[in-house]
Amino acid sequence: MIRILIEKTAWPMTPPLPWSVFHLAFLLLGSFGSIALARFLYPSRALREALPPRQRDCPDPGRLLLLCGVCLAAGEIYKQLFLYLIVNEGSYDWWYFPFQLCSTPMYLCLIFPFLPRGKVRDAVSVYLQSFGFLGGIMALLEPSGLMHPYWTLTLHGLLWHIMLIFIACCCTASGLTSQKSPGILPALPLFFLFCLMAMAVNIFTGGRADMFYISPYYPVTQVVFHEISIAAGIGPGIALYLASICAGAYLSRRLLNFIFRV
Numbered sequence: 001m002i003r004i005l006i007e008k009t010a011w012p013m014t015p016p017l018p019w020s021v022f023h024l025a026f027l028l029l030g031s032f033g034s035i036a037l038a039r040f041l042y043p044s045r046a047l048r049e050a051l052p053p054r055q056r057d058c059p060d061p062g063r064l065l066l067l068c069g070v071c072l073a074a075g076e077i078y079k080q081l082f083l084y085l086i087v088n089e090g091s092y093d094w095w096y097f098p099f100q101l102c103s104t105p106m107y108l109c110l111i112f113p114f115l116p117r118g119k120v121r122d123a124v125s126v127y128l129q130s131f132g133f134l135g136g137i138m139a140l141l142e143p144s145g146l147m148h149p150y151w152t153l154t155l156h157g158l159l160w161h162i163m164l165i166f167i168a169c170c171c172t173a174s175g176l177t178s179q180k181s182p183g184i185l186p187a188l189p190l191f192f193l194f195c196l197m198a199m200a201v202n203i204f205t206g207g208r209a210d211m212f213y214i215s216p217y218y219p220v221t222q223v224v225f226h227e228i229s230i231a232a233g234i235g236p237g238i239a240l241y242l243a244s245i246c247a248g249a250y251l252s253r254r255l256l257n258f259i260f261r262v
Contacts, residue, residue, distance in 0.1 A: 030162035038169035062113035069109025127187035136164030
């Protein structure tokens with residue numbers, strides 16, 4: 001039954017080219033739409049004070065993140081079934097194991113409402129804002145890995161990363177991250193914990209997975225860093241790659257704080 005349902009959504013398409021009208025429409029509408037929707041849901045303090053009292057209530061950010069997590073999880077289950085049943089015809093491809101940088105917000109959103117207020121919850125909110133936004137925007141800027149010969153897989157990849165941007169914007173606009181330090185220090189232990197978990201998956205699968213693109217079996221596969229890994233070695237290439245992610249997350253946090261004036 002599941003296979004029949006999945007097969008009915010296996011609509012073929014010619015994979016869109018990066019920077020085509022198709023790609024630009026999702027990039028621009030998704031990015032600016034996420035910012036606008038987050039601001040609509042969580043108006044600035046000045047705007048809230050100008051609204052009638054009954055219109056000042058905003059959605060609980062914890063419940064909103066849980067809803068986003070459920071949507072991401074449902075999409076990931078569909079993707080895994082599609083890849084297993086349609087693309088790989090009954091064999092599992094560890095390359096698509098759901099533990100990339102862009103996958104981690106799904107798990108964090110699902111547990112966020114159940115975290116007590118404190119350092120762990122603060123770290124998760126900063127992670128979703130900074131590393132989550134970076135993962136979303138970078139994949140949309142270089143979308144070759146998101147374009148598939150099936151409509152549903154392509155739409156899944158694009159909408160997934162747009163939702164990461166939306167989650168990051170909501171964390172910022174709602175004030176979840178406004179009381180933390182301006183940097184990403186609270187989220188760094190969580191990021192490196194995920195890196196260790198990703199490396200464990202890569203080692204366990206013997207190179208069949210490339211979680212976080214830090215496999216010890218071959219050079220970093222991301223552009224630019226691939227050449228660095230070949231020239232300097234896998235270890236230094238991974239270290240530089242992870243450092244660049246942290247720098248990008250820091251800049252992402254500063255950018256969102258500037259956009260939402262927090």
